[in-house]
Amino acid sequence: MLDRTTIARVLYSVSRSDPAHALQILGETDGIPESQRARLTEVLESGESSVETARLLGDALADEGAEKDIINECYRAAFYLGDRWAELAENPLYSYFLANRAGGVLHKWPHYFPIYHRHLERYRGRPVRVLEIGVYRGGGLTMWQRYFGKDAVIVGADIDEAAVRAVDGRFVVELGDQADPAFLRRLHDTYGPFDVVIDDGGHTMQQQIVTAETLFPLIAEDGLLIVEDTHTSYWPAFGGGLDEPGSFVAWARARTDDLNSQHHRDLDRSSVWARQLGGVHFYDSVVVFDREPRFRAFDEVAGGSSYILADQVSERFAVESSAERERVREELAAVREQRARLTAQLARVESGQGADALEPERAELEDALRHARGERADIQSRLASADQRDAEQTAALAAVHERLAASEERLRLLEGSVSWRVTRPLRAVRRNVGRG
Ligand SMILES: C[S@@+](CC[C@H](N)C(=O)[O-])C[C@H]1O[C@@H](n2cnc3c(N)ncnc32)[C@H](O)[C@@H]1O
Incomplete structure (x- = not known):
């Protein structure tokens, strides 16, 4: 295995973007297995950037059984050669560190x-x-x-x-x-x-x-x-x-x-x-x-297509129609009650019983009848006066028609006379002057 100093020199050359120098160091180092030299040479030749080469070097040394701190150095160099440290610098703990x-x-x-x-x-x-x-x-x-x-x-x-x-x-x-x-x-x-x-x-x-x-x-x-x-x-x-x-x-x-x-x-x-x-x-x-104290998990559906599809629509209709049904049911109940009341009254009348009970109702009806009669008389009298005014106006209109017919006859006679024809140019001049 390469000694620490040699690895440090190789890593330094990599970090300076000088893989050729790193290869030279590796080539000049004696006493390492050829398989190891071949593997590290391959790493130094293949890395596309110094970051990648440092990382691959760490991986290769790890595979070769190098000590942890040496591998750590390779990965540390790869990290600081890249830009991840700049992202991490925003972290308050890291900047403190x-x-x-x-x-x-x-x-x-x-x-x-x-x-x-x-x-x-x-x-x-x-x-x-x-x-x-x-x-x-x-x-x-x-x-x-x-x-x-x-x-x-x-x-x-x-x-x-x-x-x-x-x-x-x-x-x-x-x-x-x-x-x-x-x-x-x-x-x-x-x-x-x-x-x-x-x-x-x-x-x-x-x-x-x-x-x-x-x-x-x-x-x-x-x-x-x-x-x-x-x-x-x-x-x-x-x-x-x-x-x-x-x-x-x-x-x-x-x-x-x-x-x-x-x-x-x-x-x-x-x-x-x-x-x-x-x-x-x-x-x-x-x-x-x-x-975090937990509650039992359960699933539930919200949103989704049912929001606009049949289920929702029919549900809304169901709500609306049940309200309508409620209203009709109430009306029906009222009508039934009234019918029952009237049927009972009829039965009483037919049997000749309960005439006394009907007395206030009859008084009320008579009163309404009196009122209606008064109204009818009033309408009849207003109708009569309207008829009279109509007759008067018709007569006045006939008189106007009569007077108009007489005037037309006089005019026709005048236009036919000699003086009217002679004065025609003069009347034309007057019309034009009047217009100007
Ligand atoms: C990695 S160091 C701690 C570093 C420290 N947290 C820091 O951030 O600087 C580990 C510590 O754990 C302590 N330790 C080891 N075994 C322990 C045990 N059984 N109980 C409590 N502490 C222990 C050691 O004495 C040592 O100080």
């Missing part, structure tokens, strides 16, 4: 920052209670305080006394083992309920599972638990391994059954996870659990 030159030691995977921010942003500026398990030198505690704000209460827990000394009273740090449920419950009783729990402690399977099982039911109702570095689920040294059923990731995966417990008879619907887990978010090396 980059600027934290003289603060407490802070060891993070930069891809965690967007995950934190996605899930934690809503707690910023609020008086939240945050527990960080795994303090180390306190760099994380300071970052969280800055991120959440001055009203947030940040508590640390660590198994190592050095963490307490490093923090030097700036934060509360309780000493204990996160794999001990009693210790965790004490933390809750003393400082909780926590809105946010960040597990960055020992990262063994047992530590992570015990911490999740103990603290998740105790966190605030809209709180969350973040478990970091869950890649240890793939590392035997931490109790993990590929397809290892006891790994934390396997345990977390089983929580998806709790999320869906309602949909299979054999799943337990009563566990705290089935009732309180709002969601599980899996990321590379991070798992986030949302606590």
Whole structure:
């Protein structure tokens, strides 16, 4: 395997966009297997950009069994050679991390920052209670305080006394083992309920599972638990391994059954996870659990084509016609009542009984008749005077016609006379002057 110094020189040439120099270094290096040299040569020749070459170099070294920190350097170079760092610079946690030159030691995977921010942003500026398990030198505690704000209460827990000394009273740090449920419950009783729990402690399977099982039911109702570095689920040294059923990731995966417990008879619907887990978010090396009291899921239809189609229309008609039916039914009831009343009256009259009961009604009818008679006389008298006026006007009109006929006769005689014909030009001049 290439030694560290050689790999660093190769990577530097790649980062300077000088693959030819990188190839030259590789060619001049003795003592490496030819298969390895061939593989790395292929990488250096094939990469279309320095970003891609650095990434492929990391992949090839990983396949060749290089040490983790060397592979890490290749991927780190690929990240900073590209433009992803510029996007990430907007993230307040990442910008704090980059600027934290003289603060407490802070060891993070930069891809965690967007995950934190996605899930934690809503707690910023609020008086939240945050527990960080795994303090180390306190760099994380300071970052969280800055991120959440001055009203947030940040508590640390660590198994190592050095963490307490490093923090030097700036934060509360309780000493204990996160794999001990009693210790965790004490933390809750003393400082909780926590809105946010960040597990960055020992990262063994047992530590992570015990911490999740103990603290998740105790966190605030809209709180969350973040478990970091869950890649240890793939590392035997931490109790993990590929397809290892006891790994934390396997345990977390089983929580998806709790999320869906309602949909299979054999799943337990009563566990705290089935009732309180709002969601599980899996990321590379991070798992986030949302606590959220749930109601039983059900489905329902809103909108859709039935809004304008037959069902809706007929439903509306049904409503309208039932209103109409109601109205007709009421009218019918009234008519029936009246008919019953009249039938009863008729029966009484026919049997000659109840004449007394009919007396007020008869009086009322006579009164109406008198009134109608008065009205008729009035109309008759107005009709007579109208007839008289009509006769007078007809006579006056006849007289006018008579006078008109006499005038026409006189005019006809005049036009026929000599003087009328002689004076015709003079009358024409007068007409024209009058017009002008
Ligand atoms: C990765 S460091 C924490 C880094 C810190 N969160 C930061 O952001 O700077 C892990 C810490 O977990 C602590 N630890 C390891 N096993 C533990 C356990 N069983 N219980 C509590 N803390 C533990 C270690 O002492 C160490 O300080």
